[in-house]
Amino acid sequence: SDRITCSAAISACERGGKWQKALHFVSILAQSKVQLDTTLFSAAISVCATGGEWERALQLFDEMLESEVELDTITLSAVIRACDTASEWEKVLQLFSLMAQTKLEYCATIYKSAISACEKGDKWKK
Numbered sequence: 001s002d003r004i005t006c007s008a009a010i011s012a013c014e015r016g017g018k019w020q021k022a023l024h025f026v027s028i029l030a031q032s033k034v035q036l037d038t039t040l041f042s043a044a045i046s047v048c049a050t051g052g053e054w055e056r057a058l059q060l061f062d063e064m065l066e067s068e069v070e071l072d073t074i075t076l077s078a079v080i081r082a083c084d085t086a087s088e089w090e091k092v093l094q095l096f097s098l099m100a101q102t103k104l105e106y107c108a109t110i111y112k113s114a115i116s117a118c119e120k121g122d123k124w125k126k
Helices: 002-015 019-031 038-050 054-066 073-085 089-100 108-120
Strands: none
Touching: 002 019, 002 038, 019 038, 038 054, 038 073, 054 073, 073 089, 073 108, 089 108
């Protein structure tokens, strides 16, 4: 299917260090008739995290929630990683709280990013 091909292309670009090209695929998808699913959103958000595009990662995450696409741990971990990398500790804590409201399980990566964000924001006492 088109979604699987697009997701694979985005992931391959990310692994190859070509995150700008991957974001180009994401923008093409956004303008196309291909409906984004959890896998595509996850790949796109992960690419944004790798490229330091935390605001775009959050925008895609918001679009995902608005589209009522099923949220998973991988996607939430990617958006938290994007915000952590940008030292956006308040956003990380908001996302961490959101996860508590879901049935998703925390993973080591999410804990690591939350702790890292708190350290960067000098909020480790919270």
